[in-house]
Amino acid sequence: MVNNKWIILLGIIAIAKAKGGRRNASIIDVVNDLPHHPTLRYPTRNLGDITQIIIHHAAVEQRFASCNAEAFANYHINSRGWAGIGYHIVIEKDGAIKLCNYLTTISNNIGNANTRSIGICLAGNFEIDAFTNVQLQPLLNAINWIYLQLGRKVNIYPHQQFASTSCPGANVMAKLQSIKSSVQAPNA
Numbered sequence: 001m002v003n004n005k006w007i008i009l010l011g012i013i014a015i016a017k018a019k020g021g022r023r024n025a026s027i028i029d030v031v032n033d034l035p036h037h038p039t040l041r042y043p044t045r046n047l048g049d050i051t052q053i054i055i056h057h058a059a060v061e062q063r064f065a066s067c068n069a070e071a072f073a074n075y076h077i078n079s080r081g082w083a084g085i086g087y088h089i090v091i092e093k094d095g096a097i098k099l100c101n102y103l104t105t106i107s108n109n110i111g112n113a114n115t116r117s118i119g120i121c122l123a124g125n126f127e128i129d130a131f132t133n134v135q136l137q138p139l140l141n142a143i144n145w146i147y148l149q150l151g152r153k154v155n156i157y158p159h160q161q162f163a164s165t166s167c168p169g170a171n172v173m174a175k176l177q178s179i180k181s182s183v184q185a186p187n188a
């Protein structure tokens, strides 16, 4: 007769491992894997220059195959003429946290405030797509990772606070205050 206790114990270990995997959300460095402009390069800065995190969405619906960091990079390079992707971090639709520019890179994501800003983009169009824990928890993990790199907390703003845009979308805006509270941003 099979010992059911062993089967239950193995099942518990498997579940615990799966949960642990989700908790230890890792940052995937794709800085050198993403496309870059053949000649243009973004300028750099010291981490001490950074005072804020800007939350964006891609405004590309998740049902499209082009809703991912590589497609955003191609768009920024080929259509905008930028040196590379504008965002520092992209939270992909499956929740993967992609580091797309090092934090010392001054990339384009917030007009004349690029020098002091880190841009995080949520893959999706959150005027239409639901903003669920699949991306919410990785967003919190990414912000906490940034705080660790900086050794301090910085303010968090939605793109729409600085420009006439709906970015990062109504469904993200609905959770912005709870995001700020969760990571205890200075302006929470």
Ligand SMILES: [Zn+2]
Residues within 6 Å of the ligand: 055, 056, 057, 159, 165, 167, 168
């Ligand atoms: Zn934006």
